[in-house]
Amino acid sequence: MPSRNPFEARNVVGRRGGRVKPPLSRDAIVGAALEILKRDGLEGMSLRKVAAALDTGPTSLYVYVESLDELRALVLDRALADVDTSSRKRDFRARLRAVLESYVSVLMQGPGLAQLALSTIAAGPNALRLIERLLGILHEAEVDTATAAWAVDLILLYATAIAAEQTQRSDGRDALASLSRVIDAVSAEEFPRIFAAREPLRSGSGSERFGWALEVLLGGILQNRRG
């Protein structure tokens, strides 16, 4: 008896390009979708492409996934599994920074991931694990629970937005580079302050600005405790 179920055989026999066709499953679908998201961006991740990658038709996915929206949420949480929350650095600032840098670097693994994180309120198990860890670090920094709850929201919002800004491109051009060109073209008469600030508006590497912003947020949070 090679298999108890006659249909099972298909999973073994079905091939594409000589490789065995893996059985469909929620996990397989989410994995394939994440790969496509990293490669083709948020708009490029379609149910039809995911289905094609798994050697099946788009309708088959609906057995495992309710809608594209649900798939997007699953993909986001799957990606967040790679966030390293284990930093044991002594200083709580360094710990916070290490965890957030891991989060940002995960979101920057491809175009679309950060955009997905911005347009979806993350609430899967890996998002919860990250939130739990950030709450813990703020607790060690003697931030009360009520303040920490709002602070985590603010910090994650910022980190996500940074990652999105950094990976954003429109029409294949780097979006920040386009902004830079607009700023350079501003007239001193119409927008004197932008003109005066045109250097710092464009300057600073991603991580420089990230570090500064983290100090701003942390400083502001510590001095605005609600508890």
Next chain:
Amino acid sequence: MPSRNPFEARNVVGRRGGRVKPPLSRDAIVGAALEILKRDGLEGMSLRKVAAALDTGPTSLYVYVESLDELRALVLDRALADVDTSSRKRDFRARLRAVLESYVSVLMQGPGLAQLALSTIAAGPNALRLIERLLGILHEAEVDTATAAWAVDLILLYATAIAAEQTQRSDGRDALASLSRVIDAVSAEEFPRIFAAREPLRSGSGSERFGWALEVLLGGILQNRRG
């Protein structure tokens, strides 16, 4: 001679529902698109719908607009024309808050506007006007130019994200309400800190949190001046 150009007549004669069909123009297209965006959200704003609203075919729009991406950027800037930057309140904090509240309320005029602002780096004339004003307010608050440049970025990022979070819905359900349900279901053993913070994580009206976050940002900025 009723008209110098025989084709001109079409604009006068062409009607739909008894109303005169307005001539196509960049402005008309952007205006129609903004209306649809406010009603149907970002994904609902399609070139084909805009064309239909203007009683023409989708291909006609390409005479005035390069792509959907360009149209989106134009629509965002058109919406930002409604931002009131004229506050003359005495306290610079109150001034900053008034301008940002106007910005957020504009983005909350419908679903999709805030989402659009998050996914597009705003660089049109109305975005520049807003940035100019914020730089001015920070200057009055004695923030140096270099710090102000980064600070405006941070503040706008936050305000935009708040508006997006607040107007976001997935599958017709309020997205924040969904999150609230997830938090309520969290186990005290697996995620003790989230469990402990479940009240404040959900609590606070939009404007309460907005006010707090603004104090955090401003406090942090004032104590982290780079100049």
Next chain:
DNA sequence: ACCTGAACACCGTTCAAGT
């Protein structure tokens, strides 16, 4: 229970042809 093909109601964009 799982998978499929066909169909429906949409998309953005291009291109050749018209006025």
Next chain:
DNA sequence: ACCTGAACACCGTTCAAGT
């Protein structure tokens, strides 16, 4: 210069039918 119809290469989702 402006506008159009037809066509191309895509979408998400549903439904009836298959194993």
